[in-house]
Amino acid sequence: MPLNRDDAINTVNVLSQALPYLQRFVGKTIVVKYGGNAMIDDELKNSFARDMVMLKLIGINPIVVHGGGPQIGELLNKLNIESHFVNGMRVTTSETMDVVEMVLGGLVNKDIVNLINQNGGNAIGLTGKDGQLLHARKLHVTKATPDLEKPEIIDIGHVGEVASINTKVLDMLNDSDFIPVIAPIGVDSEGHSYNINADLVAGKVAEVLKAEKLILLTNIAGLMDKQGNILTGLTTQQVDDLIADGTIYGGMLPKIQCALDAVHAGVTSAHIIDGRVAHSTLLELFTDEGVGTLITNRKG
Numbered sequence: 001m002p003l004n005r006d007d008a009i010n011t012v013n014v015l016s017q018a019l020p021y022l023q024r025f026v027g028k029t030i031v032v033k034y035g036g037n038a039m040i041d042d043e044l045k046n047s048f049a050r051d052m053v054m055l056k057l058i059g060i061n062p063i064v065v066h067g068g069g070p071q072i073g074e075l076l077n078k079l080n081i082e083s084h085f086v087n088g089m090r091v092t093t094s095e096t097m098d099v100v101e102m103v104l105g106g107l108v109n110k111d112i113v114n115l116i117n118q119n120g121g122n123a124i125g126l127t128g129k130d131g132q133l134l135h136a137r138k139l140h141v142t143k144a145t146p147d148l149e150k151p152e153i154i155d156i157g158h159v160g161e162v163a164s165i166n167t168k169v170l171d172m173l174n175d176s177d178f179i180p181v182i183a184p185i186g187v188d189s190e191g192h193s194y195n196i197n198a199d200l201v202a203g204k205v206a207e208v209l210k211a212e213k214l215i216l217l218t219n220i221a222g223l224m225d226k227q228g229n230i231l232t233g234l235t236t237q238q239v240d241d242l243i244a245d246g247t248i249y250g251g252m253l254p255k256i257q258c259a260l261d262a263v264h265a266g267v268t269s270a271h272i273i274d275g276r277v278a279h280s281t282l283l284e285l286f287t288d289e290g291v292g293t294l295i296t297n298r299k300g
């Protein structure tokens with residue numbers, strides 16, 4: 001629909017106000033993790049896809065890493081397979097791994113790729129197997145026990161962590177019109193598949209590419225204290241304390257850990273923001289205040 005004159009003036013003003021941010025971010029890489037809990041409805045998914053297309057068009061390089069935990073849970077449910085989590089990680093048997101690969105590499109990945117393409121972008125979907133993008137090793141999870149000296153080591157099956165990333169593939173796509181859309185499935189040198197938490201993949205991708213920002217889109221307004229206030233600008237020590245007293249638990253654990261690791265490894269800033277709000281990525285990038293929880297490499 002054509003804009004009337006007042007709307008057009010508003011749009012031009014908004015575009016003009018974006019200039020300093022554009023100058024700051026053009027040519028930079030922004031890793032956006034799109035959590036399964038933020039893929040609420042078609043309209044929201046479409047607005048996310050539009051944001052990625054717009055970023056690429058104006059010369060910023062978005063790299064999408066997606067989750068799909070609830071979508072995996074849904075199919076497991078239909079197949080009468082129970083879901084169990086330890087420290088926010090899905091216990092993954094061989095049977096579960098097949099479902100994870102089908103849902104993440106198939107349904108969710110192609111849905112996002114398709115939406116970006118429908119909005120005029122050029123998306124390429126990848127799992128860690130494509131171009132040997134994500135080399136994985138088995139993740140050993142430890143759980144605190146009353147004897148602090150001896151944490152319990154728990155085997156959670158085919159769950160991996162990122163051992164290395166083949167940046168050649170991502171560099172090639174960053175230098176082109178293509179937007180990479182990555183499903184968090186890794187592979188080891190014997191060709192075994194690993195289910196990797198999507199936050200961990202996004203963090204490592206941001207680290208190896210020395211991204212300007214790591215943006216984690218989730219289903220909550222940010223990291224919160226027990227009273228529901230959004231916490232921002234935290235030191236490492238404060239985060240450790242919040243984990244120890246149980247304020248940070250479940251799915252927020254890998255999220256906060258990967259955000260801290262990323263900024264310690266040279267990513268300028270990490271942001272945990274509400275993916276249920278339309279265009280939240282653009283709001284974060286193009287406003288001074290930003291939205292949600294900001295994590296930078298402040299010592300402490």
Ligand SMILES: Nc1ncnc2c1ncn2[C@@H]1O[C@H](COP(=O)(O)OP(=O)(O)O)[C@@H](O)[C@H]1O
Pocket residue numbers: 034035036037038067069199217218219220222223224225247248249250251252253255
């Ligand atoms: N301190 C905290 N602040 C906010 N959310 C928290 C906190 N601790 C745990 N959570 C939980 O973490 C969830 C986000 O993690 P997760 O469900 O894995 O999201 P995603 O699918 O986006 O990765 C929140 O919805 C909330 O239930």
Ligand SMILES: CC(=O)N[C@@H](CCC(=O)OP(=O)(O)O)C(=O)O
Pocket residue numbers: 034035036037066067068069070072088089090100159160184195196197198199251
């Ligand atoms: C090991 C592990 O837990 N892997 C996750 C991978 C998907 C994911 O991370 O999805 P969200 O970002 O939507 O939570 C899982 O199986 O659910």
